[in-house]
Amino acid sequence: MEIGTKPSSHTSNSLAGLIALVTGAGSGIGQATARALAAEGAWVITTELPDRLERAEATVAAIQAAGGEALSLVLDVRDLASVTGCVAAAARAGQGRLDILVNNAGINVRQPAFDVTEEAWDLVLDTNLKGLFFTAQAAGRLMRDQEPCGGSIINVASTMGLVGYYDRAAYCASKAGVVNVSRALAIEWAANAIRVNAVCPAFVETPLTRGLFENEAIKRDILERTPVGRLVAPEEVAAAVVFLAGPSARMITGAALTIDGGWTAI
């Protein structure tokens, strides 16, 4: 749909017939999101790092077992050739169309700010911000050039893109960058009917964080900061992504949607 056209009155958020690419979909939030998009009717392309491709394939098998359609591709977002190759392969698989990109792949290295190494800083920023931007750029070019043009890009940021937290200087910097680069892309690409939004979850129980919650002091600190008093479920992030991806959110672009049980409202 072109920007500025009259909105239709229907309220369905069906994704039937749409093609979605979800990075890092072999685990945690990415896996839950790929499954949720497929459950709404999207045809889902999952990606994983070369040495973890079997995890994306497991997500594909779960989607197919539920009656959905999906395939898996290799992607390392730190490698520009891998990014352009993956988006080109996704375009071929989707017969030239890509409607939804979920930029989910991400990493964290926990270090006190006094001890952050250059290697860890580069790994976190290259994955979470540089890789995310160039994946959005490759997908955005496809969305610009397809007929009709347009699409929805959802970047997985974090509450740590909005507020600080301990031992995560590089991660907080990367996620703040994700929030603001989403706004920059939203205003530049609105004319191409491409919406760009960020989601900002608080702590979600996934392989990225599971070890952390074994530390009772950290878990107590997290729960005390969360008015609703519990961790976020991956499916709750997935539901927000599905909403932003679909026609119900057609007037929403440049947003940073918190999924944090009130953490950042205090």
Ligand SMILES: NC(=O)c1ccc[n+]([C@@H]2O[C@H](COP(=O)([O-])OP(=O)(O)OC[C@H]3O[C@@H](n4cnc5c(N)ncnc54)[C@H](O)[C@@H]3O)[C@@H](O)[C@H]2O)c1
């Ligand atoms: N778990 C949380 O508490 C939480 C909270 C807020 C935001 N997030 C964000 O959500 C996203 C998903 O996190 P998760 O908790 O599901 O973590 P996860 O570790 O379970 O999944 C991350 C996925 O990204 C993939 N990945 C890592 N480096 C990659 C690279 N260079 N190229 C391509 N893929 C790569 C991994 O293989 C993995 O499948 C991340 O961006 C993370 O920062 C997580």
